[in-house]
Amino acid sequence: MIEQPAFGRTLRQLRLQRGLSQGEIAGDEVSASYVSRVESGQRSPNDLIAALFARKLDVPLEALVSPGSQDAVELRSRRLDIAGRLLEARALRKDDELADAAELLRGIGAEAGGYAEEDVLWEAAWDLADILRELGNAAEEHTVLSGLAETTLSQETPRLAARVATALSKNLLHQGRLGEAVRTAEHAVSVTVALPPTAHERVGAMLALVNSYAESGEMENTSNVAATLQEIVEDITSRQLRGQVYWAVGSAYFLCERPHDATRLHEQAFNCLRPEANLAAWARLCCASAALRLEHDPSDDAAQQAARLLARARQALELVGRSDDMADLMLAEAQLALRLEQPERILELTAKVGADGTELPPARQGKCQMLAARAHALAGDLEAAKGCYRHAAEILDQAGAYRKSSEAWRQLSELLAAGP
DSSP states (O other): OOOOTHHHHHHHHHHHHTTTHHHHHHHTTTTTTHHHHTTTEEEEHHHHHHHHHHHHTOOHHHHHHHHHHHHHHHHHHHHHHHHHHHHHHHHHHHHHHHHHHHHHHHHHHHHHOOOGGHHHHHHHHHHHHHHHHHTTOOHHHHHHHHHHHTTHHHOOOOOHHHHHHHHHHHHHHTTTTTHHHHHHHHHHTTTTTTTTTTTTHHHHHHHHHHHHHHTTTTTTHHHHHHHHHHHHHGGOOOOHHHHHHHHHHHHHHTTOOOHHHHHHHHHHHHHOEEEETTTHHHHHHHHHHHHHHHHHHHSSHHHHHHHHHHHHHHHHHHHHOOOOHHHHHHHHHHHHHHHTTTTTHHHHHHHHHTTSSOOOOOHHHHHHHHHHHHHHHHHTTTHHHHHHHHHHHHHHHHHOOOOOHHHHHHHHHHHHHHHH
């Protein structure tokens, strides 16, 4: 007698062990989508089709209809062991033992898994990618996420596919691979079209898309996605996610030279992202908002607000900030020093960025060189300024940040045209 979902689970396990696709199991007799429904327990095959599946798998029918109880016990034991180690890794992470947690998760991922372990192995790989991001190991994080994207769970589940593609886009953006970041974010959005507009995965994918468009200098696309997000933001249930949307849309409007609208949206983001809920996220918002106000709002009031935000951000980030957070903070403080025409302070801050050996992503490298160039120009050292502008332009060109690289080339051209 065929019982679901046990039959479907066994069919899927045996198929994966033999490296066969659903289409290969289906053959000409049934469709791959039918096999998928059987594996998920949504359909129960008759005896003839069950016998067909057994022949395709080269196993007796009894192996599908009545799988051995010993195998079931072993699979359950293995699954519980992996789940236990996953919980141990999460406890280590909670205690801030990130390197140990990552090593434990690598060990879990190194073990081959069947259907009975596929979901917990997916969770282990997802946790590992998240920890690697916190550790600043972008290369290994990319490898883990790319592997997750190829899993059956990710390919058959839009929500999981969107989460992985969104994380990959953020990773690529951090590495300065802007074109790939845009394409990956576009893919993340495309796989969520069937989800509600305010579904967490769909909103997250759109946030990745607007940020990658903005970093790439695609202002029209940035504005369009930002407008779409603004239309749905009030309907988003999660307060934290709503704050992230206000933050991203406000940042997009700063880049589109709409500082009044941008400031208003950032204030709404502050109302959602409270320091008592997530101090690190709040501090990053303070830092990012200050930097954008300094760059895009020439008013004295904007400079004063930015100074207050940076003072709050420093207090918080000295407690909970990562090395990349501190780099962003020092670059924003250098922007404030530029507004105040303090070239020595700018050069002091830009020299500290990355001085701890942390590898900076291209966007930060380019920004650092641009600020140093302006400091040298303020101090009258035009040769040093030209060198920094040239270096910034080359870094940004290579990363695909053509809008920012154009600004660096323009500033360099003006200096060259001015002569000694």
